[in-house]
Amino acid sequence: MSEIKIPVLDLKPQYEQIKDEVQGAINRVLESGQFIMGPDVKLFEQEVAKYVGVKHAIAVNSGTDALVIGLRALGIGEGDEVITTPFSFFATAESISNLGAKPVFADIDSKSFNIDPKEIKAKITPRTKAIMPVHLYGQPAAMGQIMELAQEYGLKVIEDCAQSFGARYWGTCSSCQGHCQETTLESLRGKFTGAIADVGAYSFFPSKNLGAYGDGGMVVTNDDQVAEIARMLRVHGAKKKYHNEVLGYNSRLDTLQAAILRVKLPYLAQWNEGRRQVAKTYNELLADVAGIITPELADGHVFHQYTIRVLDGKRDKVQQYLGEQGIGSMIYYPVPQDQLPVYQGQYPKMPVSDLLGTEVLSLPIWPEMASENMAVVVNVVSGVLE
Numbered sequence: 001m002s003e004i005k006i007p008v009l010d011l012k013p014q015y016e017q018i019k020d021e022v023q024g025a026i027n028r029v030l031e032s033g034q035f036i037m038g039p040d041v042k043l044f045e046q047e048v049a050k051y052v053g054v055k056h057a058i059a060v061n062s063g064t065d066a067l068v069i070g071l072r073a074l075g076i077g078e079g080d081e082v083i084t085t086p087f088s089f090f091a092t093a094e095s096i097s098n099l100g101a102k103p104v105f106a107d108i109d110s111k112s113f114n115i116d117p118k119e120i121k122a123k124i125t126p127r128t129k130a131i132m133p134v135h136l137y138g139q140p141a142a143m144g145q146i147m148e149l150a151q152e153y154g155l156k157v158i159e160d161c162a163q164s165f166g167a168r169y170w171g172t173c174s175s176c177q178g179h180c181q182e183t184t185l186e187s188l189r190g191k192f193t194g195a196i197a198d199v200g201a202y203s204f205f206p207s208k209n210l211g212a213y214g215d216g217g218m219v220v221t222n223d224d225q226v227a228e229i230a231r232m233l234r235v236h237g238a239k240k241k242y243h244n245e246v247l248g249y250n251s252r253l254d255t256l257q258a259a260i261l262r263v264k265l266p267y268l269a270q271w272n273e274g275r276r277q278v279a280k281t282y283n284e285l286l287a288d289v290a291g292i293i294t295p296e297l298a299d300g301h302v303f304h305q306y307t308i309r310v311l312d313g314k315r316d317k318v319q320q321y322l323g324e325q326g327i328g329s330m331i332y333y334p335v336p337q338d339q340l341p342v343y344q345g346q347y348p349k350m351p352v353s354d355l356l357g358t359e360v361l362s363l364p365i366w367p368e369m370a371s372e373n374m375a376v377v378v379n380v381v382s383g384v385l386e
C-alpha cells in the first residue's frame with residue numbers, strides 16, 4: 001500500500017477555516033460547565049428548524065437514533081412494515097428492524113441511486129405503515145411521487161437525510177419523469193430534504209456534509225405530537241424528569257457538539273456549493289472516458305458523495321489502481337442491505353440494486369478540493385479503462 005496522496009475526504013481545510021470560532025465555542029462550553037442539554041443544544045435546535053423550515057427540531061445522539069426515535073414517534077412498532085431502499089447504509093434498515101418492524105425493500109432507480117416510486121407501489125400491503133426514502137449521496141429522492149403514494153395509501157413518510165443536510169427538492173428527480181409535477185410538486189418545490197415528509201432524520205457524523213467532532217443527530221417535524229414524543233423518548237421516556245412514562249433512550253446531543261455545529265451551520269451552503277463545483281468539474285473531466293457513467297448534476301443535490309458507475313466488471317480494478325497511486329475511494333455499498341448476513345435468505349434479489357452494488361465507486365470529494373487533485377484522480381481512472 002502506497003502513501004495516501006489524495007484521501008477520500010479531507011476535513012483539515014474546513015477546520016483551518018473555522019478553527020478560531022470552533023475553539024471559542026468549545027472554550028465557552030467548557031467554562032459554562034453545562035455539558036448535557038446546555039443552552040447551545042436548544043439554540044442549535046432553533047437554528048436548524050429555521051434553516052430547514054420546520055416547526056420542531058429535536059437534537060439526539062446520532063443519525064441512527066434520529067431514525068429510531070423518529071419511527072417510534074410516528075407510531076411504528078412490532079409487526080409493521082416500512083418500505084425502504086436496499087441501497088443504503090445499514091442504519092436505515094436496522095432502525096426499522098430494531099423496533100420489531102419489518103423493512104420491506106423496493107428496488108432503486110439506476111440514475112439517482114434512490115428508491116424507485118414504481119417499486120414502492122408494488123410493495124404496499126395492509127401491514128405497510130410507512131415509507132423511508134434515503135436521499136443517497138446527497139441527492140433528493142423522488143419525494144413528489146413518494147408523498148403522493150403516502151397520501152393515497154395513508155402511510156407515514158420518514159426521510160433519512162443523513163447524507164443530505166442542505167439538499168433541496170426541486171422535482172427534477174430522474175425517476176419522476178415529470179409526473180409529480182401534475183399534483184404535489186408545486187407545494188414541495190424548493191423545500192429542504194427533511195422538511196418534506198412527516199419526519200426528517202439527520203446525522204452529524206464527522207464525515208457528513210454538516211459534521212460534528214463526534215456523534216450527533218436531529219429529528220425534525222412539523223407535527224407537535226410527534227415532536228413531543230421524540231423529546232420524551234430522547235430522555236428515557238420522561239416528559240417530566242423522574243416521571244418516566246414509556247421506555248425511552250439516553251440519546252442527547254452533547255452541548256459541545258451543539259456548540260461546534262452552531263459554528264458550522266452558517267457555512268453549510270458555501271460548503272455544499274463547493275461540493276457541487278467539485279462534482280461539476282469531475283463530470284467535465286470524465287465526460288469522454290468510456291466505460292463509466294457519471295452522476296447527474298441534479299438540482300438541489302449536495303454531493304455528500306461523488307459516485308460513478310464503472311461498467312463491464314472493472315470497478316474493483318479501478319479501485320485497486322487508485323489505491324496503488326495513493327488515491328482514496330470507497331464503495332457505498334458493496335452489499336445492499338437486503339443481502340447482508342443479518343437478513344440472509346429473507347429477501348428476493350433486487351436486480352438494479354444488486355447490479356449497482358458491483359459498479360459504484362465513490363471518488364474523493366470535499367468542498368475545498370483542488371481541481372488539480374481531481375485531474376490526478378481522473379487520469380488514473382481513465383488510464384485503467386483505456
Ligand SMILES: *Cc1c(COP(=O)(O)O)cnc(C)c1O
Binds near residue numbers: 062163215
Ligand atoms: C450515516 C448514515 C446513517 C447513520 O448516522 P449515524 O449518525 O452514524 O448514526 C443513517 N443513514 C445513512 C444513509 C447514513 O449515511
